[in-house]
Amino acid sequence: MSFEADVVAWLPQLRRYARALTRDPAWADDLVQDTAERALTHVRAFRPDSNLRAWLLTILRHIYLDQLRAHREITLDDEHGPWQSLEAPAGQVDSLVLRDVQRMLYRLPLEQREVLLLVCVEELSYQEASSVLGVPLGTVMSRVSRAREQMRLMLAECSPQRTPTLHAVTNRK
Amino acid sequence: MNDDRDHAPAQGFTEPELDRLSAFVDGELPEAERQYVAERLASDACAAGIVEHYRAQRAALRALFADPAAQTSGPFVVLRIRPPWWRQAALALGSMAAGAALAWLAGAAPPLGTPLSPPTAAFARQADLAYAAYAPERTHVVEVAATNERMLVDWLSKRLDRPLAVPSLEEYGYAFLGGRLLPGPAAQFMYQGSDGHRLALYVSAAAQRESALRLLRRGDRRTFYWASERTAYALSGDLPQDKLREIAVDVCGDLGGHPELWK
Numbered sequence: 001m002s003f004e005a006d007v008v009a010w011l012p013q014l015r016r017y018a019r020a021l022t023r024d025p026a027w028a029d030d031l032v033q034d035t036a037e038r039a040l041t042h043v044r045a046f047r048p049d050s051n052l053r054a055w056l057l058t059i060l061r062h063i064y065l066d067q068l069r070a071h072r073e074i075t076l077d078d079e080h081g082p083w084q085s086l087e088a089p090a091g092q093v094d095s096l097v098l099r100d101v102q103r104m105l106y107r108l109p110l111e112q113r114e115v116l117l118l119v120c121v122e123e124l125s126y127q128e129a130s131s132v133l134g135v136p137l138g139t140v141m142s143r144v145s146r147a148r149e150q151m152r153l154m155l156a157e158c159s160p161q162r163t164p165t166l167h168a169v170t171n172r173k
Numbered sequence: 174m175n176d177d178r179d180h181a182p183a184q185g186f187t188e189p190e191l192d193r194l195s196a197f198v199d200g201e202l203p204e205a206e207r208q209y210v211a212e213r214l215a216s217d218a219c220a221a222g223i224v225e226h227y228r229a230q231r232a233a234l235r236a237l238f239a240d241p242a243a244q245t246s247g248p249f250v251v252l253r254i255r256p257p258w259w260r261q262a263a264l265a266l267g268s269m270a271a272g273a274a275l276a277w278l279a280g281a282a283p284p285l286g287t288p289l290s291p292p293t294a295a296f297a298r299q300a301d302l303a304y305a306a307y308a309p310e311r312t313h314v315v316e317v318a319a320t321n322e323r324m325l326v327d328w329l330s331k332r333l334d335r336p337l338a339v340p341s342l343e344e345y346g347y348a349f350l351g352g353r354l355l356p357g358p359a360a361q362f363m364y365q366g367s368d369g370h371r372l373a374l375y376v377s378a379a380a381q382r383e384s385a386l387r388l389l390r391r392g393d394r395r396t397f398y399w400a401s402e403r404t405a406y407a408l409s410g411d412l413p414q415d416k417l418r419e420i421a422v423d424v425c426g427d428l429g430g431h432p433e434l435w436k
Contacts, residue, residue, distance in 0.1 A: 020237070098236060105234070
């Protein structure tokens with residue numbers, strides 16, 4: 001496959017990540033556009049034997065952080081952010097309510113949210129996540145862990161029983 | 174952003190211990206440590222509860238953002254490629270100018286009026302998306318590996334509220350890799366051939382008792398799907414159509430269906 005075709009093949013995944021990260025479809029689409037554009041015009045910066053997906057995610061992340069800095073008024077961790085009012089999918093996965101999980105995801109600090117999405121949704125290895133985020137592997141490991149524990153505490157708080165050691169997997173019905 | 178550190182970790186667990194449980198969930202521990210954690214989980218209900226919660230979180234996140242192709246806003250995206258001006262000058266001479274726009278056809282956007290009857294067409298699209306999402310995975314292709322087949326089948330049967338079975342595809346050269354639970358709920362069983370090609374059997378509840386065999390095509394992917402005993406099955410792969418159909422017929426028969434009715 002050509003380099004262009006390889007890049008195009010990763011676009012759906014990039015878009016998924018961008019949407020999860022920003023919770024804003026229009027912004028996500030722009031990010032994907034900009035990422036693909038930058039990748040295709042900087043082909044020579046890519047080492048052919050390295051991980052294209054990680055490279056693309058790295059570019060996307062840099063563009064995202066640049067745009068965040070440029071739009072200081074957008075405070076992603078704001079509880080009143082636009083995603084709070086968006087229709088969240090209803091439904092349960094192993095007794096966790098998706099709506100709650102989604103809400104808590106956007107209450108996490110950005111550095112925890114991004115690593116959680118890379119590892120859980122994009123299924124990157126810690127090694128790959130470490131190269132995308134530009135931090136040591138041990139930092140990836142502890143950030144994922146902090147993010148999960150933070151989510152767990154927040155979800156326990158919002159569950160009606162307020163059980164701190166929420167047993168996530170219970171029989172439905 | 175250190176606010177997370179203000180929270181006391183779960184009672185009785187140090188941060189390194191939680192790190193280890195979290196890495197265990199991601200399959201990122203060296204074998205010796207993995208073994209150690211697995212043993213601890215067997216005897217420590219509290220640690221096991223945390224691991225279960227972390228797994229549930231991951232499943233929920235995947236369910237929230239499961240289908241990349243389903244999240245497209247339109248039928249295609251046009252990539253504008255705007256090289257910097259100094260390269261544009263060079264490009265005007267060269268070969269890359271022709272590649273100025275790439276259209277990307279979104280696999281999931283169904284053409285209007287797809288001539289398949291709902292709800293099975295929707296089911297087939299889910300199966301196809303699940304295949305497209307997980308078959309290329311290198312590290313997390315399945316949630317539970319084939320080595321724990323009995324546990325996997327028990328777990329998924331319970332979740333789907335029906336007895337499931339894993340048909341063998343050994344005679345076609347496909348080894349069973351394992352499976353995962355997907356939103357729906359649905360189960361996905363993954364197989365891999367010696368050449369690395371993968372097939373997935375996707376299973377969920379069906380409204381119909383029995384149905385004919387149907388085909389869904391998306392790019393190079395083929396999904397044959399049918400219903401049998403109020404259970405819907407879909408076999409997805411990027412094999413030649415005839416070959417995949419042959420396997421689907423066998424799978425249906427193996428699972429107690431009646432493929433002879435399809436002829």
